[in-house]
Amino acid sequence: MNPAGRNPRRAGAGFRALALLAALACAAGHAQAAPRLRLDSTGLQPDEVAASERLLAEAVARLTPAMRTALDREIRVQWSPRLDARVHGRAIDDRLLLNRNLLSGLVASHGAGEGDGDGRAALAALLHELGHFLDRGANGGAMSRDPRLRDLAGWQIRATPGLTGLMGRRRGNDFRERSPDPYELHSPREYVAVNLEHFLLDADYACRRPALYRYFAQRWGAPAVAAAVCADGFAYVDAGDVSAGADAAMATGGRLGTLDPERIYQVDYLLAEGNDAMMSRWGHSMLRLVICAPGRPRGPDCRLDLEHHRVLSFRAFVGDLQISSWRGLTGRYPSRLFVLPLDQVIDEYTKIELRGLQSVPLRLERAEIATLVERAAQLHWSYDGHYFFLGNNCAVETYKLLRDGVPRLGTADLGGITPTGLARRLQRTGIADGSVLADPARALREGYRFDSLRERFQTLFEVARVRTGLPQREVEDWLAASPQQRRPWLERADLKAAAALLVLEQAARRQQESRFREAFKRRYLQSGGDELGAAAGILRTLLRETAWMSRPADLLEGAGYGLPQAEERTALQAGSAARRERLRDLERQLDQQARSLLSPAQARDREAVDANIEWLGAHLRELHRQAGGLQLN
Structure with missing residues (x-):
């Protein structure tokens, strides 16, 4: 019909x-x-x-x-x-x-x-x-x-x-x-x-x-119609940060990029290790595209070009990943394929969530890498699925991408519903080369593993604990204490302890900002924005404006179908800079409004952690001056 x-x-x-x-x-x-x-x-x-x-x-x-x-x-x-x-x-x-x-x-x-x-x-x-x-x-x-x-x-x-x-x-x-x-x-x-x-x-x-x-x-057989000349590579919309603070060059969000299979040396199964949070205990499945820098011949050295690597990550898009467990169980979140800078993914997991990353190469032929990237591009522009924590989560979505993009994997016993389970099956069937993780030092040195900063933070904490007698034994307990509770111990610090505690206090501020954003979004979604005043309108606009980074088809509504070709890419590129600047402006406005919506306790904690960082900086400079500019040892 x-x-x-x-x-x-x-x-x-x-x-x-x-x-x-x-x-x-x-x-x-x-x-x-x-x-x-x-x-x-x-x-x-x-x-x-x-x-x-x-x-x-x-x-x-x-x-x-x-x-x-x-x-x-x-x-x-x-x-x-x-x-x-x-x-x-x-x-x-x-x-x-x-x-x-x-x-x-x-x-x-x-x-x-x-x-x-x-x-x-x-x-x-x-x-x-x-x-x-x-x-x-x-x-x-x-x-x-x-x-x-x-x-x-x-x-x-x-x-x-x-x-x-x-x-x-x-x-x-x-x-x-x-x-x-x-x-x-x-x-x-x-x-x-x-x-x-x-x-x-x-x-x-x-x-x-x-x-x-x-x-x-x-x-x-081929049809009689003359074939068109295809645009090079596969276009995508980068879902990285819109604003990267002072380093605007790192703000890749909203840019139109191109994935060229000829520049992709390897594809890795990228596993974010689990933690104690309910939604994160089994890890998170992703794929890492090891992309060579322009001009570099395809080979092992491409693994060093981290700034060019991209990550394919299925996520539940609602402007927040952890709002409602029930919605995740019932599939009320859209599941979409994000294309993210590897640097941002490393920071997100190792510095903020304190989770390690394993990056294990997949044994794929050149033609298979090309068809896998092609399938990823199709998903990026066409797929709008439903995210179920059990039945259609990141592991299931990643498996389906591998299976559909590399047909021979359809016969392998890979089906499962947890990221760690998929990692084991990929290695057991010989599709993933798990031997790269055997030597931990080599794995870190060559980028097969990215350690959580938790271990480094614990080492710094041990230095401060020994020198100042801190009552906690684990760094998580120290970071969970209020900044007011931490302050008396900071004031006992000598030069070496103060240097360690400054790094930990900066980490505490990053975690604090993440918690405040989470609380702010929860208030918005639970109240419909009624109690947030002007900030609700800004957040509503920001969520609507950023949605196209996970659903880029919205940018080309009514223009063509399937993978965007040359004319559509030109149109996308023309509006990219204006869209990104608007998003940055909305982020700045939201940050200003969000500060005014902090509860009295939250506002006190924010001021206290800023005061701790400022005091530790001044204290370190004074201790260093008294030590005659000697290096720490």
């Missing part, structure tokens, strides 16, 4: 010429098998018959030779006045119905020698219905039931909590963004028909949906 409201793209070049060639070939008794499209001319005027016959010839000319062979049968084509206005066509047994409403436009476009408007719509409808015949036929192999097609299309496998196996597929298709026709999401059968129609008509289909193009071309 072919619904109306389609948004037809440009017509193929040489509409009349191709139709004439096809008609001549048929008239000459071409030996190749072909569908026999017999027009039911009952009630049609001569000009309608002529336009219809040319339409049928054009459709046959668009089919690949393998398609013509598979459709070697008689199909009766009728213009039906009974089809709903929203339905362009229908395939029933050996009859192919087209909506009569398209006929007048077809005649007009035929008379004008054009293939636009309803002429294009009628051709698309006819090819769509022939796609259904192909899918149903024995020679077509029921594409809509092919597991590989369903993987590519978005009817993905699903994991069942408590089991390591995979149980069935998701009923819905969450690849709803940047679709050429939303009707493709109705069912796998309609997905096949819609995409075959675009495969045969669109010159840039191979650029916009490259994996599907390869699937259809391998099965049916």
Whole structure:
């Protein structure tokens, strides 16, 4: 079935010429098998018959030779006045119905020698219905039931909590963004028909949906339409920080970037180790793209180019990851693929959350790296899933990306629902090279592991504890104490202890700011912003404005489909700087408003920790002066 409201793209070049060639070939008794499209001319005027016959010839000319062979049968084509206005066509047994409403436009476009408007719509409808015949036929192999097609299309496998196996597929298709026709999401059968129609008509289909193009071309051969020149690499919107404090060069959020598979040396499974928090105890699954700096040959030295590496991370986007456990269990959070700078991910986990990172290389061929990155780009621009802490969390999403992007991994026993479990399975099956972690010092030196600052903080804390007699034994307990409780102990510090405590006090301030932001967002989401005054409006705008970093398709609404090509990238790039500056301004406004909304206790704690840092700095300078400028030892 072919619904109306389609948004037809440009017509193929040489509409009349191709139709004439096809008609001549048929008239000459071409030996190749072909569908026999017999027009039911009952009630049609001569000009309608002529336009219809040319339409049928054009459709046959668009089919690949393998398609013509598979459709070697008689199909009766009728213009039906009974089809709903929203339905362009229908395939029933050996009859192919087209909506009569398209006929007048077809005649007009035929008379004008054009293939636009309803002429294009009628051709698309006819090819769509022939796609259904192909899918149903024995020679077509029921594409809509092919597991590989369903993987590519978005009817993905699903994991069942408590089991390591995979149980069935998701009923819905969450690849709803940047679709050429939303009707493709109705069912796998309609997905096949819609995409075959675009495969045969669109010159840039191979650029916009490259994996599907390869699937259809391998099965049916390349279409006759001339292929477009694809834009280089795969575009993405960087989801890094919008404002990185004084170092504006580190503020990558909102920039349009390009992933070039030729510059990617390796892909690592990146695991953020767990902690005691309920949502974090099993870790977090990500993929690290080891991207070589411009001009550097692809090789091991690329692992040193950390500023160029990017991380693919599935996260639940609500402007906050830890708001509601219940919403996470019921799938009320959107699950989207973020592309983040590695430097930011390292800071986020090792400095703020005090969690280590393991970065284990995956044994992938060059072609597999390319198809994996291609699949990631498709997810980035099209996927808007549902995040379940148990059934569709970061580990399940990462596994599906690996499985769909690297087909041979579909046969490996990798299914599971925890990040640490996926890490073990990747290593046990030999897909991940866990040997890089065997020598801890080498792993740190070569970037296979990034230690949590917890160990360093504990070492600094031990220095201060021994020299000042601090009552706590663990650094977490020291940081959890109020800044007012810490102050008397700071004043006992000698030169070496004061230097250690200054680093810890700065860490305490980072954790404090994170807690304040968390509390502020909770108040906003729980109250609807009613109690936050002007800050609510700023936060509401900020969340809306930053949403496109996780859902970049919003930036190209109504422009093309699939992977963005050259013109769309130019449009994205043109508005990037203005969007990023607006986000920075909103961040500054929000920071000013948030300070005024701190509770009296929070405000006192903020002032106290700032005072502690300022006092320790002055105290260190004085102790250093008294020591005659000697170095610490």
